[in-house]
Amino acid sequence: MSENDKYTVETITEIHTWTPSLFTFRTTRHRGYRFIPGQFARLGVKSGDEVVWRPYSICSADYDEFLEFYSIVVPGGQFTSKLSQLQVGDEILVERRNYGFLTTDRFECGRDLWMLATGTGLAPFISILYDPRTWEQYENLILVHSVRHKEELAYQEAIRAFRENELFQEHAHKLRYVQAVTREDAPPALRDRVTNLIATRELERHLGLDIDVDRSRVMICGNPEMVEETRELLHRRGLTVSRRGQPGHIAVENYW
Numbered sequence: 001m002s003e004n005d006k007y008t009v010e011t012i013t014e015i016h017t018w019t020p021s022l023f024t025f026r027t028t029r030h031r032g033y034r035f036i037p038g039q040f041a042r043l044g045v046k047s048g049d050e051v052v053w054r055p056y057s058i059c060s061a062d063y064d065e066f067l068e069f070y071s072i073v074v075p076g077g078q079f080t081s082k083l084s085q086l087q088v089g090d091e092i093l094v095e096r097r098n099y100g101f102l103t104t105d106r107f108e109c110g111r112d113l114w115m116l117a118t119g120t121g122l123a124p125f126i127s128i129l130y131d132p133r134t135w136e137q138y139e140n141l142i143l144v145h146s147v148r149h150k151e152e153l154a155y156q157e158a159i160r161a162f163r164e165n166e167l168f169q170e171h172a173h174k175l176r177y178v179q180a181v182t183r184e185d186a187p188p189a190l191r192d193r194v195t196n197l198i199a200t201r202e203l204e205r206h207l208g209l210d211i212d213v214d215r216s217r218v219m220i221c222g223n224p225e226m227v228e229e230t231r232e233l234l235h236r237r238g239l240t241v242s243r244r245g246q247p248g249h250i251a252v253e254n255y256w
C-alpha cells in the first residue's frame with residue numbers, strides 16, 4: 001500500500017497483551033503527524049481488497065516518536081478481528097488528520113481535572129497525563145478507571161510511575177488514581193459503577209474532594225451509556241458540556 005494525501009503507512013513496532021481481549025500496540029509516527037493529548041487517530045487495516053477504518057484514542061505523549069493505542073478485541077468485530085492478528089513489522093494506515101475534542105483546552109479555569117473512564121476509554125487520559133501542562137494547570141488530577149474484572153486494570157504500573165517521572169515530580173502528589181472493579185471484589189478497588197459512585201457521592205467521600213461547578217472540570221470516556229448517565233448526573237449539579245466557543249465543565253467521548 002502506498003501513502004496518499006489522506007493517510008500514511010506506518011509499521012507496528014511493539015505489542016503488549018494484557019488479557020485475551022485487551023492489548024496495546026505501538027506504531028511508527030510520521031514526522032508530520034500532530035495531535036493534542038486526548039485526541040484520536042483514524043486507523044486503517046486491510047480486509048481483503050478493502051481497508052476498514054476505525055477511530056482510536058492516542059495513548060502516547062504528543063512528544064513521543066511513536067504512536068501508542070490501547071485496544072479491545074470484539075469477537076467477530078470487523079476491525080479488531082483483523083487488528084488483533086497483526087504482528088510486529090506489519091503495516092497499519094494512519095489518517096494524516098487528527099480528531100476530537102476531549103482536550104483540556106475545552107475548559108477555562110478549573111482547579112480539579114476529573115478523568116472518568118470505562119474499559120479502553122482509559123486511553124486518552126494516559127496521553128493527557130503525559131502532558132506536563134496538565135500537571136501544571138490543575139491542583140488535583142483524579143483518574144477513575146472502571147472495568148469488569150481486575151485483570152482489565154491495564155496501565156496501572158504506568159499510572160503509578162507518573163509519580164516518579166521527572167517531568168511531573170514536583171506535582172506528583174496531585175494524581176489521585178481510583179480503580180473501580182464492578183464484577184468481583186478486588187480491594188483497594190471500589191466495587192461499583194462510576195455512575196453510582198457519583199450519584200451516591202461515594203467517590204467524593206472516598207477522595208475527600210467535591211465535584212462542583214467552580215472547581216471541577218470533568219472528562220468522560222468509554223461506554224456511551226456510562227457517558228450519558230454520568231453527563232446527566234453532573235448536569236443536575238449545574239455542570240455543562242463544553243461547546244465550541246462556549247467553555248463548560250464537561251468534555252466527553254463515546255466509543256460506540
Ligand SMILES: Cc1cc2nc3c(=O)[nH]c(=O)nc-3n(C[C@H](O)[C@H](O)[C@H](O)COP(=O)(O)OP(=O)(O)OC[C@H]3O[C@@H](n4cnc5c(N)ncnc54)[C@H](O)[C@@H]3O)c2cc1C
Nearest residue numbers: 054055056057070071072074077078079080120123255256
Ligand atoms: C472517538 C473514538 C475513539 C475510540 N478509541 C478507541 C480506543 O482507543 N480503543 C478501542 O479499543 N476502541 C476505541 N474505539 C472503538 C473503535 O473505534 C472500534 O469500535 C473498535 O475497535 C471495535 O471495532 P470492530 O470493527 O471490531 O467492532 P465494531 O463493529 O466497531 O463494534 C462492535 C461492538 O463492540 C463494542 N465495542 C466497540 N469498541 C469497544 C470498546 N473499545 N470497548 C468495549 N466495547 C466496544 C460495542 O458494543 C460495539 O457496538 C473508539 C471509538 C470512537 C468513536
Ligand SMILES: NC(=O)c1ccc[n+]([C@@H]2O[C@H](COP(=O)([O-])OP(=O)(O)OC[C@H]3O[C@@H](n4cnc5c(N)ncnc54)[C@H](OP(=O)(O)O)[C@@H]3O)[C@@H](O)[C@H]2O)c1
Nearest residue numbers: 072118119120146147148182183193194195223225226229
Ligand atoms: N470484559 C469482559 O470480560 C468481556 C467478556 C466478553 C465479552 N465482552 C464484550 O466486550 C465489550 C466491552 O466490554 P468492557 O468490559 O470493556 O466494557 P463495558 O461493558 O463498557 O464495561 C466496562 C466498565 O463499564 C461499566 N459500565 C458499563 N455500563 C455502564 C453504565 N451504563 N454506567 C456506568 N458504568 C457502566 C461496567 O460495569 P458493569 O460490570 O456493572 O457492567 C465496567 O465496569 C462488551 O460488548 C462485552 O460484551 C467483554
